[in-house]
Amino acid sequence: MPRAAPDKRTRRGETQAQARPYHHGSLKAALVAAALALAEEVGAEGISMREAARRAGVSPAAPFRHFPDRDALLAAAAAEALRRFRGEIDAALAAAPAGDPLLRLKAFGLGYLRWAMRNPAHFQILSTRGIFDLESSPELSADNARIIAMVEATLADAASAGLLRSPDTKLVTVASRALVYGFARMFIDGHFPRWKVEAEGAELLVEPLLDLFIAGIAKPRA
Numbered sequence: 001m002p003r004a005a006p007d008k009r010t011r012r013g014e015t016q017a018q019a020r021p022y023h024h025g026s027l028k029a030a031l032v033a034a035a036l037a038l039a040e041e042v043g044a045e046g047i048s049m050r051e052a053a054r055r056a057g058v059s060p061a062a063p064f065r066h067f068p069d070r071d072a073l074l075a076a077a078a079a080e081a082l083r084r085f086r087g088e089i090d091a092a093l094a095a096a097p098a099g100d101p102l103l104r105l106k107a108f109g110l111g112y113l114r115w116a117m118r119n120p121a122h123f124q125i126l127s128t129r130g131i132f133d134l135e136s137s138p139e140l141s142a143d144n145a146r147i148i149a150m151v152e153a154t155l156a157d158a159a160s161a162g163l164l165r166s167p168d169t170k171l172v173t174v175a176s177r178a179l180v181y182g183f184a185r186m187f188i189d190g191h192f193p194r195w196k197v198e199a200e201g202a203e204l205l206v207e208p209l210l211d212l213f214i215a216g217i218a219k220p221r222a
Contacts (some may be wrong), residue, residue, distance in 0.1 A: 016159040028066040028076070030056040035077040039121040044131045049073060074125070074132045075140065081122035082134075082143055089147065101158035102214050108151060109180050109210045116184035117203055123184060151176060165219045172217050181215055 033057035038047045049063050049070055056062075067073040092111030096104045116123040125132055126144075132142045155169045155176075165170060183206070186192060192202050 023119055026072050027056065027058060027062065030058075030200075031066065032076045032080050033065050033071060035073055036080060036122060038126060039077065044074070044121060044125045044128070047077070071132075071136075075137050076132065078125050078137070081119070081125050082140060084119070084122065085112075085115050085126065086147065087145070088112075089150075093150075101154050101161065102163055102218055104130065104177065105151070105158070106155050106210045106214055109176070109213075110152065110206060112180045113184060113206045113210075114157075114203065116180075117206075118186050120188045127181065127184075160192060163218055167216055175217070176213070179209070183209065 009194050031052050034052040035047045037055065049067070050060050052073060053060050063073065067076065073130070086111060089111040091150070092107040092114075093104060096107035100103075105150050126134065136139050152169070152173055155164070155172055158164050159167065164172060187202050189198070192199055197198060197205065
């Protein structure tokens with residue numbers, strides 16, 4: 001018995017679905033970009049596979065070729081956000097003097113806060129465990145650990161050079177993290193107007209704030 005010819009509409013739909021990833025160059029990258037754009041517009045909680053697919057111009061089923069579920073898409077979005085964050089940190093450190101660990105710590109803080117304040121939705125993906133837990137991904141957890149290790153190494157260099165007021169570098173590491181994370185959250189959560197600081201002017205506080213912190217942890221020079 002002769003086989004029935006495939007429905008032309010189905011065949012056309014399959015051809016279009018197969019062609020779209022090539023139109024984008026990379027379906028996976030297009031979906032990650034769509035997820036990050038969604039985070040900026042409606043918050044990370046609003047990221048969905050269906051809407052990411054719609055924005056990428058593919059069928060609702062297409063994302064499942066690369067991501068088994070929404071958590072996997074969130075992990076990929078977090079990885080891209082972390083890559084951009086690391087780029088900002090690296091650029092800030094490249095501009096800092098190699099032989100001064102306290103100035104390098106300040107540069108790290110500048111890169112951290114400027115990126116967080118200019119990319120609040122992406123910062124929230126990385127920092128809010130209710131949205132995505134970096135520790136759930138071994139790869140992202142390792143990348144995050146490397147960033148923390150950079151701060152620890154910088155403070156260890158400062159301690160070795162006799163530049164720190166306190167010998168407890170762990171305490172200073174936690175304090176530095178609390179400062180930048182707390183400032184970023186105050187900005188993102190809209191607390192600055194309560195302190196008579198306009199949101200637009202908050203970024204102007206970043207450098208003097210870091211200078212004050214560095215002065216507080218630095219050993220007074222004779």
